[in-house]
Amino acid sequence: SQQGEEDPQALSIQEGENATMNCSYKTSINNLQWYRQNSGRGLVHLILIRSNEREKHSGRLRVTLDTSKKSSSLLITASRAADTASYFCATILPGTASKLTFGTGTRLQVTL
C-alpha cells in the first residue's frame, strides 16, 4: 500500500506562479525525499529533508516537514514551463534501511 499520498493529484498553473504540492504519510519516518519525473523518463531526486528538520531550501524549491501532522509540502516558486512533470514524495521507514516508499504523485502542468 502507498505510504505517501500527494495532494492535489493534478495542478495546472501559469508560468511565473508558485506551485504547492502536499504529501501526507502514515507512519513515522527517518527522512522524506521529493523526486521529479518528466514524461517518459526516470525519477530525479530534488531534495531530502530529515525528520529533525522543519524546512529546507534548494534554489526555487522549498520543502517543509511537519512530523506531528505527518505531512510535507513542496513549493516551487516562479514556475517555468520546464517544471512540468510529476512530483513524488518518498519516505524511508525506520528499520527499513534503504527501502523507499513512494507516494501517488502530483502532475504539475505549467503553461506559458
Added chain:
Amino acid sequence: DAGVIQSPRHEVTEMGQEVTLRCKPISGHDYLFWYRQTMMRGLELLIYFNNNVPIDDSGMPEDRFSAKMPNASFSTLKIQPSEPRDSAVYFCASSLHAGQYNEQFFGPGTRLTVL
C-alpha cells in the same frame, strides 16, 4: 559518469515468453533497486541489493519474477513466463552506500508490453 543504464528501453513480447531486463548501476554505488510503475499501482519497489546480495525481495509479485546481480556492475530482472498484467515501466536505481540519507539515481526505464 553515464548514470544508470537500462536495456532495452522498450520491449514488446507475447504472453508466455521470457523477458530479461538489464541494468548497469553507477560505478561505486553499493545499492541497486528494481521498481515497477503502473497507472493503477504507482511506483513499487520489487527488490533491492546491497553489495550484490539481495536484501529485500518482498515486493516481487510472484515466482515468475527473479532478479540477479552477478557482479557490482550488472543486474537482471527476469519474468518467465510473462503475462499481460506484467506490462509496466520497470526502473532500475542505484545509490551510494546506506540509503538512509542517500538519494537514489534512476535509470530511464524499460517499457514492457506483454500482448
